[in-house]
Amino acid sequence: MRRTTTAHRYPTTAALAVLALLAALLALPAPPTARAADGDTPLPTSVTVAGDFQSAVGCDDNWQADCALTHLPRVGDEPVFQGKVFVPPGTGTSRPR
Numbered sequence: 001m002r003r004t005t006t007a008h009r010y011p012t013t014a015a016l017a018v019l020a021l022l023a024a025l026l027a028l029p030a031p032p033t034a035r036a037a038d039g040d041t042p043l044p045t046s047v048t049v050a051g052d053f054q055s056a057v058g059c060d061d062n063w064q065a066d067c068a069l070t071h072l073p074r075v076g077d078e079p080v081f082q083g084k085v086f087v088p089p090g091t092g093t094s095r096p097r
Helices: 011-026
Strands: 046-051 071-073 094-096
Touching: none
Parallel strands: none
Antiparallel strands: 046 071, 046 094
16 A cells, blocks of 8 residues: 655645745845934945044045045944044044044
8 A cells, every 4th residue: 555645645735835935935024224313314334433633544634524544334234333443642533424
């Protein structure tokens, strides 16, 4: 006597179950992207710390928002920006831009 498994008896049902599972997974919403506090504005990928210290760390001039030496990249999808810039003591003031 030959034994038949359920999957062999009902191949169409098994295939439909797999397709239904895949369709359910594809219908899940995408994870949210990082957003600023107001919820509408996407967070930037980096921020720049600008100040009158920038020429001392190698930038062309001070208060330059486009100087890559003082860019801080975003950490993953979090609203956290991190980096290292060696600022010589007594060189000046700064503020995030």
